[in-house]
């Protein structure tokens with residue numbers, strides 16, 4: 001069914017008890033043309049674009065838990081594209097372009113809100129590095145502007161810009177086109193739109209093996225519900241990507257770390273935008289429900305536990321209270337962790353693998369929510385054409401052998 | 417926060433005294449000039465990133481300031497054991 005003001009009104013008369021299921025829970029078939037492993041935003045989106053743009057509808061998305069139960073449902077939803085390098089500008093801006101029309105395209109409100117992302121500079125080094133980003137962004141047609149401390153305060157009144165602050169604010173970079181979106185809606189919206197085009201959505205079904213034939217090419221996946229055949233497999237498993245790649249006999253340049261976030265009790269609108277402070281590892285915005293949504297830095301060690309240590313979020317909150325003294329008396333309601341897959345250059349790996357028929361989208365680390373529609377579109381393209389799109393061609397696995405890194409790690413130290 | 421037993425200090429200490437130093441038992445190549453690009457990539461970038469028992473290095477930064485190795489389960493975060501530098505790689509029991 002098509003969601004509209006009229007459907008909302010009609011369903012109001014039946015007390016909202018007669019909405020149809022958004023998508024059916026599929027029983028796995030014997031085989032598919034394409035299997036996508038991982039029912040996060042990236043994987044579900046890839047299935048949608050395979051069906052929508054490439055006419056490949058005999059597709060299954062296989063998810064070990066529930067849709068969006070991975071990082072899609074755990075992230076702080078910051079969307080921006082003001083990264084340093086040309087390759088990054090292209091891939092992240094491609095995603096922001098798609099975010100723009102997404103709600104209309106999939107008939108599902110993902111609540112993309114271009115409220116602006118303000119990145120604070122606390123030191124001369126920050127100022128120089130942000131201005132370098134701003135110039136590089138301008139050359140690439142990506143919006144990003146420098147604000148003085150006073151201008152930043154005018155844009156975001158809760159900021160403490162006093163000179164004797166623990167983390168003095170020397171200025172900020174503002175990407176006006178950046179903002180947030182509702183994470184669950186992204187997973188559900190893509191799932192519903194993909195299912196409507198014939199894609200099977202299979203939940204509670206972990207992939208336990210990847211089967212390869214005598215010629216080395218993939219033949220399908222072993223799962224908790226038996227073997228499912230496919231000549232093409234796209235893996236989009238975020239924190240568990242190394243585990244999936246090992247099933248196909250591949251070793252990857254990835255490490256998985258815990259990353260935490262937390263929300264406060266809901267309050268009236270007070271934060272007009274997203275504020276990020278890379279050098280103190282704190283990120284904050286306010287959800288439409290009124291909660292402050294706060295993101296921390298990663299824990300230091302490799303872990304799949306989906307939980308992090310208290311001292312990490314304590315440090316983040318200490319910084320938040322310094323930058324926004326008015327939040328000091330707020331209570332935090334919930335905190336949680338996700339597992340983020342980090343590459344040595346903090347740029348993703350999106351393309352073909354040495355195994356014929358196996359495609360991968362991973363390494364988005366702490367910052368892949370913003371890329372969801374873009375990564376999904378490019379993964380679908382790569383699978384359908386059996387070759388990467390020019391935008392994701394530089395994001396190959398071979399760059400770690402050839403040395404052509406896309407070193408956003410060195411450029412930003414932390415990337416969200 | 418993890419409690420970590422430093423094999424030199426022989427004490428369980430809070431994690432904030434330590435810094436994690438990556439996967440253990442990756443030896444720097446002795447013959448750098450002879451290495452192929454693939455071998456360099458393996459040494460520099462490829463990691464086992466194991467889900468389960470993981471060999472890793474820690475530094476007791478705010479203690480004895482010495483590096484040591486550990487075997488830790490990356491699903492439960494529980495340390496199986498920690499051992500001194502130079503001791504053989506801990507065996508993973510099946």
Ligand SMILES: Cc1cc2nc3c(=O)[nH]c(=O)nc-3n(C[C@H](O)[C@H](O)[C@H](O)COP(=O)(O)OP(=O)(O)OC[C@H]3O[C@@H](n4cnc5c(N)ncnc54)[C@H](O)[C@@H]3O)c2cc1C
Pocket residue numbers: 037038039040041042043062063064065066067068069070071072073074075076077078079205206207208236237238239240244259260261295336337338339340364365366367368369370371416
């Ligand atoms: C606390 C936190 C804050 C973040 N903040 C931001 C932010 O502000 N902005 C931003 O851009 N990014 C952010 N990120 C990063 C972002 O969430 C991820 O990069 C992105 O969601 C990855 O997208 P995905 O949809 O592919 O991942 P996921 O939603 O994790 O999807 C992967 C799916 O694969 C499934 N899977 C794994 N193994 C198997 C298996 N064997 N069989 C079947 N299924 C399997 C998992 O269950 C999971 O559902 C944050 C992450 C965290 C944890």
Ligand SMILES: [Zn+2]
Pocket residue numbers: 422423424425426476479480481482
């Ligand atoms: Zn010690």
